[in-house]
Amino acid sequence: MDDLSEIRTVTVLPELAGQRLDRALAQLWPDLSRSRLKALIDEGALKGPRPLTPSDKLREGDELELSVPPPAPASPIAQNIPLNILFEDDAVLVINKPAGMVVHPAPGHPDGTLVNAVLGHCGDSLIGIGGERRPGIVHRLDKDTSGVMVVAKSDKAHHSLVEQFSVHSIEREYCAFTVGIPNPTNGTIDAPIGRHKIDRKRMAVVSTGRVARTHYKVQEIFGQGAALVRCSLETGRTHQIRVHLAHINHPVLGDPVYLRHSRARRNGLGAAAEALSALGRQALHAAVLGFQHPISADFVRFEAELPSDLRSMHESLTNLLP
Numbered sequence: 001m002d003d004l005s006e007i008r009t010v011t012v013l014p015e016l017a018g019q020r021l022d023r024a025l026a027q028l029w030p031d032l033s034r035s036r037l038k039a040l041i042d043e044g045a046l047k048g049p050r051p052l053t054p055s056d057k058l059r060e061g062d063e064l065e066l067s068v069p070p071p072a073p074a075s076p077i078a079q080n081i082p083l084n085i086l087f088e089d090d091a092v093l094v095i096n097k098p099a100g101m102v103v104h105p106a107p108g109h110p111d112g113t114l115v116n117a118v119l120g121h122c123g124d125s126l127i128g129i130g131g132e133r134r135p136g137i138v139h140r141l142d143k144d145t146s147g148v149m150v151v152a153k154s155d156k157a158h159h160s161l162v163e164q165f166s167v168h169s170i171e172r173e174y175c176a177f178t179v180g181i182p183n184p185t186n187g188t189i190d191a192p193i194g195r196h197k198i199d200r201k202r203m204a205v206v207s208t209g210r211v212a213r214t215h216y217k218v219q220e221i222f223g224q225g226a227a228l229v230r231c232s233l234e235t236g237r238t239h240q241i242r243v244h245l246a247h248i249n250h251p252v253l254g255d256p257v258y259l260r261h262s263r264a265r266r267n268g269l270g271a272a273a274e275a276l277s278a279l280g281r282q283a284l285h286a287a288v289l290g291f292q293h294p295i296s297a298d299f300v301r302f303e304a305e306l307p308s309d310l311r312s313m314h315e316s317l318t319n320l321l322p
Helices: 022-028 036-044 114-125 153-165 240-247 272-279 308-318
Strands: 006-011 065-067 085-088 094-095 146-152 173-178 188-189 193-195 203-207 214-224 226-233 284-292 299-303
Touching: 022 173, 036 065, 036 153, 085 146, 085 299, 094 114, 114 146, 146 153, 146 226, 146 299, 153 299, 188 240, 193 240, 203 240, 214 240, 214 308, 226 240, 226 308, 272 308
Parallel strands: 146 284
Antiparallel strands: 006 065, 085 094, 094 146, 173 226, 173 284, 188 214, 193 203, 214 226, 284 299
C-alpha cells in the first residue's frame, strides 16, 4: 500500500467473535462503510492470521491490520466559487444552490459546477467517497432550480444519505409558481414517470414509468393567471414536479421544456408577464430539506427563502390583485 496509508490495528474481542469481517470492521471504524471496507479487503489492504474475505467469520484473538490509503485527488478541479452555506460539519455540507449552477461536471459544463465549488471550499476536510477525495452527490437540482441541497463529505455519510433517499425518508418541499390554479387546490399526483417516447431528453407520464407521487397545496392565488403551490415529494424522479404539474395542465411558470409542450398558456398574467420574461428560468425553488444526520442520527431540517428573482416575480404577481 501507499507509504502515506493510515495503519489501523485491532485484536478481536469475544463480543466480535463469530461476526462477519466487514460487519465487525464497520462497527470498529464507522467512518468506513462496508462497501469501502470490502473494496480495501479485496485489494489486499488487510493483514490477518490467515487469508480473509469480507464474509469470513472472525475468531477471538485474531490480530488484524488494515492499511487505509489517503483519498485520491478528485478528477474535477477545485475552484474558488462562493457558496451559500446553511450548515457544515465533518459529515455533511448543506448549501442553498443558486439558479444557473450545474451540480456535476458534464459535457458542455466541464467546470464552474457545484462539485468544483465544494472541492474548492472543503479541501482536505473531504474525508473521501469510495477512496477518492470528492463530494458525495446524493441528489440533484436542475441547473435552473434554486434551493437546498445536501452533499456528503465522508463515505459513511454518503452511504447513509443514499439509503435515506432510496427509502424516501427525506423531507423535501418545493415552491412552484404555476400557470393557472390547480383544482382541487390540494391533492396528490400519482402518475409514473419515464423517458418521453419521442423526445429522449424529456421526461413524461408514461404507463411503463417508475412510480412517482407528488403532494401539493395551493398557498396563494394571483387572479386567474397563476398560483404559488407548495409541493412535497414522496418519490424523487427526474423533473418530477415539473412533469407532474404539466400533466395536470398547470406547468411551472417559465419552464422552457414542459410549459412549451403543455396546452396551458400564461394568459391573464398581465404586467407580470414582463417579470416572468426577466426571470429566464422555471419558477421552482427547493425550500425545505430534512434528513437524519448520518452521525448523530438526529433529524435535521433546513430551509431556504425564495431567491431575489422569485421574490420579484412574486411581488409582480401580487400587484395584479385588486
